[in-house]
Amino acid sequence: MLDVALRGTMLGIQYGLEEMTGRGGGAIVNISSIAGLGTQPHSFPEYAAAKAAVVRLTSALAPLAQERGVRINCVAPDWTATESVLKRFEGMTAEERAEVRDGFGRPPPSRFLEPGEVADAVVELVEDDTLNGRTMVCWCGEPRRLLPAGHWE
Numbered sequence: 719m720l721d722v723a724l725r726g727t728m729l730g731i732q733y734g735l736e737e738m739t740g741r742g743g744g745a746i747v748n749i750s751s752i753a754g755l756g757t758q759p760h761s762f763p764e765y766a767a768a769k770a771a772v773v774r775l776t777s778a779l780a781p782l783a784q785e786r787g788v789r790i791n792c793v794a795p796d797w798t799a800t801e802s803v804l805k806r807f808e809g810m811t812a813e814e815r816a817e818v819r820d821g822f823g824r825p826p827p828s829r830f831l832e833p834g835e836v837a838d839a840v841v842e843l844v845e846d847d848t849l850n851g852r853t854m855v856c857w858c859g860e861p862r863r864l865l866p867a868g869h870w871e
Contacts, residue, residue: 723768724775731779735788743787745844748776749836750794752855755865756821766821769794773853780851791843794865795856796820799830827858838862 727748738744753760754769776792783790797803797820807815807826818826839854839862853865 719764719768720771723765724771727772727775731775731783731790735783735786738788739786744789745847746783746788746790747840747843748772748790748792749840750776750792750853752794752796752857753821755794755853755855756823758819758821758823760821761818776853777851784850789847789850791849791851792853793836793839793843793856794853795831795836795839796858797826797830798836799832803830829858831856831858 731746731748734744734746738746750772751765751769753762753766754771754773756766760766773792773794776790780790807818810818815826820826836856839856842862843849843852843854849864852867854862855865856862
């Protein structure tokens, strides 16, 4: 989990920065999860830890990237109706589903985010050149919102 979610993100930033620096700048948007923001036990602790690290990595690298003309932001979606999530969820027994909790102690919502809703958040962060080092949270059934600047300070 750490290799895919965290190391993969780090390598993507590294290679993206190299390319974008040579082309006059750009924007990187990392994908985390609300799992990394909660303070309650999570059903998949290794996933929650990796996604928390992605949020922190985004804010930590943003000032360095900005020196190279690149902005780095992050999207932290709630449950998203991707093929792998739906397959995992549908493969659970009723008892297993009843035990699943996110990092806020909540059970899965009645409606998952559609992937297009997450993509819209990414586009918003790419288009807003005033944002750097920020995380946008996408809750199921609620408007997107930015974490306060300095959330991790």
